[in-house]
Amino acid sequence: MSSRKCKYDADAFCFICGQFIKVRDVKYELKTSHFLCEAYEAYFDCPVRNQDKPWAPHVACSYCKRCLEGWYRGEKRSMKFAIPRIWREPKDHITDCYFCMVNPSKRRRGKNAKPIEYPDLESSSAPIAHDLTRPVPEPPKKLSQKSSSSFSSCTSNSDKEFLPTPEQPKHYLITSEDFNDLIRDLNLPKNKAELLGSRLKQWNLLDDVKITDQRTRHEMFTTFFTKENGLCFCNDIKGMFEAIGIPCVPSEWRLFIDSSTKSLKAVLLHNGNKLPSLPIAHSVHLKENYESVKILLESVKYREYNWELIGDFKMVGFLMGLQGGYTKYPCYLCLWDSRADSKHYIQRSWPVRTELCVGKQNVKFEPIVEAEKVLMPPLHIKLGLMKQFVKKLDETSEAFGYLKKNFPKLSEAKVKAGVFVGPQIRQIFADEKFPTLLNRTQKASWNSFKAVVSGFLGNNKAENYEKLVEDMLTNFKAMGCRMSLKVHMLHAHLDKFKKNMGAYSEEQGERFHQDIMNFEQRYQGQYNENMMGDYIWGLLRESSYEHKRKSKSVHF
Numbered sequence: 001m002s003s004r005k006c007k008y009d010a011d012a013f014c015f016i017c018g019q020f021i022k023v024r025d026v027k028y029e030l031k032t033s034h035f036l037c038e039a040y041e042a043y044f045d046c047p048v049r050n051q052d053k054p055w056a057p058h059v060a061c062s063y064c065k066r067c068l069e070g071w072y073r074g075e076k077r078s079m080k081f082a083i084p085r086i087w088r089e090p091k092d093h094i095t096d097c098y099f100c101m102v103n104p105s106k107r108r109r110g111k112n113a114k115p116i117e118y119p120d121l122e123s124s125s126a127p128i129a130h131d132l133t134r135p136v137p138e139p140p141k142k143l144s145q146k147s148s149s150s151f152s153s154c155t156s157n158s159d160k161e162f163l164p165t166p167e168q169p170k171h172y173l174i175t176s177e178d179f180n181d182l183i184r185d186l187n188l189p190k191n192k193a194e195l196l197g198s199r200l201k202q203w204n205l206l207d208d209v210k211i212t213d214q215r216t217r218h219e220m221f222t223t224f225f226t227k228e229n230g231l232c233f234c235n236d237i238k239g240m241f242e243a244i245g246i247p248c249v250p251s252e253w254r255l256f257i258d259s260s261t262k263s264l265k266a267v268l269l270h271n272g273n274k275l276p277s278l279p280i281a282h283s284v285h286l287k288e289n290y291e292s293v294k295i296l297l298e299s300v301k302y303r304e305y306n307w308e309l310i311g312d313f314k315m316v317g318f319l320m321g322l323q324g325g326y327t328k329y330p331c332y333l334c335l336w337d338s339r340a341d342s343k344h345y346i347q348r349s350w351p352v353r354t355e356l357c358v359g360k361q362n363v364k365f366e367p368i369v370e371a372e373k374v375l376m377p378p379l380h381i382k383l384g385l386m387k388q389f390v391k392k393l394d395e396t397s398e399a400f401g402y403l404k405k406n407f408p409k410l411s412e413a414k415v416k417a418g419v420f421v422g423p424q425i426r427q428i429f430a431d432e433k434f435p436t437l438l439n440r441t442q443k444a445s446w447n448s449f450k451a452v453v454s455g456f457l458g459n460n461k462a463e464n465y466e467k468l469v470e471d472m473l474t475n476f477k478a479m480g481c482r483m484s485l486k487v488h489m490l491h492a493h494l495d496k497f498k499k500n501m502g503a504y505s506e507e508q509g510e511r512f513h514q515d516i517m518n519f520e521q522r523y524q525g526q527y528n529e530n531m532m533g534d535y536i537w538g539l540l541r542e543s544s545y546e547h548k549r550k551s552k553s554v555h556f
């Protein structure tokens with residue numbers, strides 16, 4: 001063969017598969033890749049040959065290296081072929097020279113680009129795929145001492161004069177499952193996910209990850225959502241559960257409905273709170289009223305699932321068709337007279353509401369759900385108790401001043417009205433100074449309130465929970481606290497509370513609210529199919545890789 005140079009250098013191609021190695025991609029010198037050569041010989045049952053010849057490549061691509069070495073280590077990997085590309089000396093540059101005939105240049109990039117053609121020549125026979133007669137070989141049972149040590153000895157070698165040519169450090173290559181999970185754990189929006197992907201790719205840390213997939217990641221779940229008249233809702237909840245990969249068992253979930261002047265939303269909360277909360281409806285347009293709640297429940301086909309429902313007592317009022325505002329009979333279970341102050345704390349049982357009759361006893365509409373489907377909202381009750389307690393503190397007292405000072409985010413009016421939210425209550429409960437500022441009656445109320453929260457409204461139901469509640473009510477009465485609807489619930493309907501209030505609380509719904517706030521900002525408050533799809537996508541996990549530092553988020 002004439003000595004003119006080939007169009008391409010032999011080392012622009014992989015010795016093992018023969019594919020062109022892009023200029024910016026890593027290639028591995030066979031001379032120094034002992035482990036790879038061992039794996040090659042074990043897999044193909046022939047040694048790496050012709051490394052002293054100029055007409056054979058002297059390098060391997062990262063794909064071949066990864067597959068062969070992985071297989072050799074016993075991982076579930078294999079090559080695509082049983083016989084690798086075999087190199088012989090070419091006869092001429094025109095008809096028999098791989099390095100002159102393969103044309104990898106000037107290719108269009110992208111999906112429709114024509115693949116590079118790799119010929120089968122006398123001087124370079126193409127790899128032969130695995131088939132029945134050429135199965136994937138069994139990896140060696142145990143690596144010989146020699147090979148495993150030669151693979152990891154680079155750094156442990158104490159003789160600095162004689163450092164073996166270092167092989168490429170052994171990286172774990174990030175799979176697309178790993179990559180997606182990382183994006184989820186970091187909570188990255190699409191553009192940042194693509195940026196991270198492109199960096200990792202440039203550093204050759206990715207294993208076949210398609211970064212542009214991030215752009216369409218929401219599509220898996222968008223079809224399960226519909227946006228109509230300002231309401232974005234899940235149109236096929238069973239189907240969505242299946243797509244997530246969990247069975248749709250309505251008794252394992254409760255539906256949290258929350259309304260405010262800004263929005264109306266419905267979220268499925270897992271009973272026991274082991275799985276993430278699933279948003280199923282959201283509207284910023286629907287008014288905070290009976291009709292809206294009815295439309296929402298019909299949209300998500302509530303009747304097909306009949307979940308238990310949880311929300312504050314205003315929501316319960318909508319669900320039961322009760323008249324809003326401060327009415328005479330605000331309890332959905334009985335005819336407790338909220339205005340008969342003289343009977344409060346004294347009369348415990350009131351006539352039970354057997355049938356909700358439209359037009360009577362503050363029933364304004366046909367109830368949307370059955371009363372037994374409604375769960376007691378422990379957080380809401382906790383906040384209500386706090387409110388009654390703070391209202392009875394003297395505004396000029398040290399204790400009141402202390403609250404005002406320590407919760408500067410709450411306006412004075414809010415402190416005065418006793419409006420606290422969950423985390424703030426937890427903070428006051430943990431505070432050691434606050435109780436010392438209370439007088440004896442107040443302190444007794446405070447301590448019994450705390451006992452009820454930890455022994456009844458939280459994850460544990462104390463054996464003596466009835467006594468804890470009774471003590472608190474006695475103390476609240478002594479302090480002159482008003483009996484509100486929430487206090488009435490503890491006074492008259494203890495039997496309607498679940499054993500483990502924590503597992504059935506609406507507190508998870510509040511937490512969900514914080515999680516989704518991120519997304520609201522990302523999508524400029526536009527609840528639509530894409531945002532919901534993206535949110536649900538973020539709840540999945542694909543990889544089974546055991547991470548040293550786990551993410552705190554709950555996921556499927």
Ligand SMILES: [Zn+2]
Binds near residue numbers: 097098100
């Ligand atoms: Zn040539």
Ligand SMILES: [Zn+2]
Binds near residue numbers: 062064065
């Ligand atoms: Zn290769």
Ligand SMILES: [Zn+2]
Binds near residue numbers: 331333334336488492
């Ligand atoms: Zn009642």
